[in-house]
Amino acid sequence: MPRKSKFSQEYVDNVHDLRNAGVSLGDICKRKKLTRSQLNYILYTRSKTEMVISVDQFNNKSQKAQGSAPPSQNVPPSLWQRVKSVLGLGLTK
Numbered sequence: 001m002p003r004k005s006k007f008s009q010e011y012v013d014n015v016h017d018l019r020n021a022g023v024s025l026g027d028i029c030k031r032k033k034l035t036r037s038q039l040n041y042i043l044y045t046r047s048k049t050e051m052v053i054s055v056d057q058f059n060n061k062s063q064k065a066q067g068s069a070p071p072s073q074n075v076p077p078s079l080w081q082r083v084k085s086v087l088g089l090g091l092t093k
Contacts, residue, residue, distance in 0.1 A: 007042060009049055016048040
């Protein structure tokens with residue numbers, strides 16, 4: 001049976017949030033009363049909880065992404081079309 005962790009996941013997430021906010025390692029050690037070794041363990045061994053998107057949220061996002069406006073008629077020619085026209089390969093009869 002594995003040993004219970006000394007640091008809760010909420011505590012680990014809080015430390016990661018401080019680091020992502022740009023707080024220096026020394027300041028995090030002082031605020032959380034950690035040694036440098038403990039801080040390194042939390043930052044580089046324990047990972048932050050990943051946010052899980054529910055199925056409903058995913059479906060709502062995908063519905064917004066469906067469909068798009070048709071391309072405008074004023075689209076500049078692509079690079080390949082310009083190269084063909086310069087070389088005389090794209091001439092139509």
